[in-house]
Amino acid sequence: MSATIVLGAQWGDEGKGRVVDYFAENADFVVRFQGGNNAGHTIVVGDEKLALSLIPSGILYPTCTPVIASGTVIDPAVLLAEMDMVAGKGLDPTPVRVSSNAHLIMPYHRKLDAVIERYLGKNQIGTTKKGIGPAYTDKYSRFGIRVQDLFDPKIFAEKVEAALEEKNRILPRVYNTLPMDSGEIIDEYLGFTERLRPHVTDTSLLLDKAIKAGKEVLFEGAQGTLLDIDHGTYPFVTSSNPTAGGAVVGSGVGPKAIDEIIGVAKAYISRVGTGPFPTELHDEVGDTMIELGGEYGTVTGRRRRCGWLDMLALRYAVRVNSLTKVFLTKMDILSAFDTIKVATGYRADGETHEEFPAQQSVLYNCEPIFEELPGWGEDITGAREIGDLPKQARSYIEYIEEAIEVPIGWVSVGPERSQLVTIQ
Numbered sequence: 001m002s003a004t005i006v007l008g009a010q011w012g013d014e015g016k017g018r019v020v021d022y023f024a025e026n027a028d029f030v031v032r033f034q035g036g037n038n039a040g041h042t043i044v045v046g047d048e049k050l051a052l053s054l055i056p057s058g059i060l061y062p063t064c065t066p067v068i069a070s071g072t073v074i075d076p077a078v079l080l081a082e083m084d085m086v087a088g089k090g091l092d093p094t095p096v097r098v099s100s101n102a103h104l105i106m107p108y109h110r111k112l113d114a115v116i117e118r119y120l121g122k123n124q125i126g127t128t129k130k131g132i133g134p135a136y137t138d139k140y141s142r143f144g145i146r147v148q149d150l151f152d153p154k155i156f157a158e159k160v161e162a163a164l165e166e167k168n169r170i171l172p173r174v175y176n177t178l179p180m181d182s183g184e185i186i187d188e189y190l191g192f193t194e195r196l197r198p199h200v201t202d203t204s205l206l207l208d209k210a211i212k213a214g215k216e217v218l219f220e221g222a223q224g225t226l227l228d229i230d231h232g233t234y235p236f237v238t239s240s241n242p243t244a245g246g247a248v249v250g251s252g253v254g255p256k257a258i259d260e261i262i263g264v265a266k267a268y269i270s271r272v273g274t275g276p277f278p279t280e281l282h283d284e285v286g287d288t289m290i291e292l293g294g295e296y297g298t299v300t301g302r303r304r305r306c307g308w309l310d311m312l313a314l315r316y317a318v319r320v321n322s323l324t325k326v327f328l329t330k331m332d333i334l335s336a337f338d339t340i341k342v343a344t345g346y347r348a349d350g351e352t353h354e355e356f357p358a359q360q361s362v363l364y365n366c367e368p369i370f371e372e373l374p375g376w377g378e379d380i381t382g383a384r385e386i387g388d389l390p391k392q393a394r395s396y397i398e399y400i401e402e403a404i405e406v407p408i409g410w411v412s413v414g415p416e417r418s419q420l421v422t423i424q
């Protein structure tokens with residue numbers, strides 16, 4: 001196994017951070033390939049909790065080079081603050097590598113993210129307001145400013161001025177807000193240059209050499225399959241491709257280099273922000289998932305919406321990502337329930353759907369068809385081998401494997417590094 005993608009199989013927050021941390025022990029490189037500081041990846045080691053938004057989860061291992069590749073969008077102030085944060089915890093941020101082609105999140109992107117959401121009113125996406133959508137919009141409009149532009153102050157200033165030419169027409173007229181000053185932005189950003197310089201490189205070339213040399217490379221997805229701009233529940237999605245294809249496009253590595261694609265799925269499901277969610281629970285079962293699962297956003301502190309596992313969505317994630325294995329997280333949270341439900345179909349307008357529907361309106365109007373499975377009703381946080389799990393918990397795992405036709409290789413039973421059952 002030399003190149004492995006780890007990605008979210010649901011709506012994000014599946015536990016990717018802890019999963020990547022687990023594999024990173026044997027990895028030489030961990031690569032973030034899309035998204036930005038909208039991500040919040042939590043790793044728990046003993047009593048210590050580390051929440052990362054941009055730096056790849058491999059940072060905990062001194063043998064591992066964390067790479068922020070070209071498909072990401074980078075808020076340089078956030079990146080530098082995160083480097084300081086990890087340094088404060090005794091970790092060394094020196095090896096972090098940043099693609100010169102990655103796009104910058106600019107102050108006007110953050111502002112636009114906030115005012116667009118306000119403008120959308122009840123139709124808002126519920127974004128993290130970190131400027132992600134507007135930064136990717138500029139990238140695709142070919143208005144974007146890249147990390148490498150910081151190293152040519154003249155070009156950088158020209159690009160900021162050109163961008164503000166446009167934004168300063170839009171901000172007051174469309175969004176009724178104040179225009180922004182280009183001088184301030186240019187000074188602030190050029191002030192980051194010297195600290196960033198030693199980290200910036202051609203990360204595609206770096207990874208190519210690593211893969212050719214037989215190094216272990218791990219690609220760390222942010223967000224999740226159902227938040228993918230192409231394959232997610234559009235428009236309630238993020239502005240990048242958290243799916244497997246995004247890993248190769250966003251890191252400049254060819255698809256044939258990839259050996260394994262591991263989907264991370266919670267034993268139930270959650271989403272933060274707005275958008276359709278067929279198995280969402282609005283009762284005390286949902287509240288229990290939120291409270292026991294600590295389902296509050298790492299980035300925004302928002303309460304995550306929770307519901308039973310959706311097998312249509314999980315099979316869809318297997319399909320669009322070519323998952324080779326699944327890592328099931330937060331099994332311990334299900335210990336609280338006598339029976340466990342899984343959605344095996346949707347019923348909408350007299351029709352039964354067995355596949356995740358391509359027509360978005362079905363997701364809004366459907367009633368999930370649930371199958372009930374027996375719970376185990378006992379603490380499993382101490383389980384370390386498959387035999388330690390109660391029979392009903394093993395049956396739940398087997399049930400999912402049969403439904404998705406992909407093996408579950410690992411099950412986590414608590415947030416701490418050691419709280420893990422390896423199946424294969």
Ligand code: GDP
Pocket residue numbers: 008012013014015016017018039040041042043044292293294298329330331332333412413414415416
């Ligand atoms: P990510 O965005 O996919 O990395 O996930 P987050 O870190 O945002 O959210 C997952 C949360 O669940 C974090 O607080 C983790 O510490 C926690 N977590 C991960 N795995 C488990 C598990 O097996 N059991 C429990 N109880 N918590 C877990």
Ligand code: IMO
Pocket residue numbers: 008011012013014038039040041125126127128129130131132133221222223224227236237238239271272273274
């Ligand atoms: P991790 O990596 C869960 C959601 C937001 C919103 C939508 C668009 O921790 O799993 P954006 O700011 O990206 O334009 O917001 O996507 N979202 C996430 N939800 N986990 C995340 O990241 C998310 N990143 C964005 O809540 O609904």
Ligand code: MG
Pocket residue numbers: 012013014039040041042298
């Ligand atoms: Mg998260």
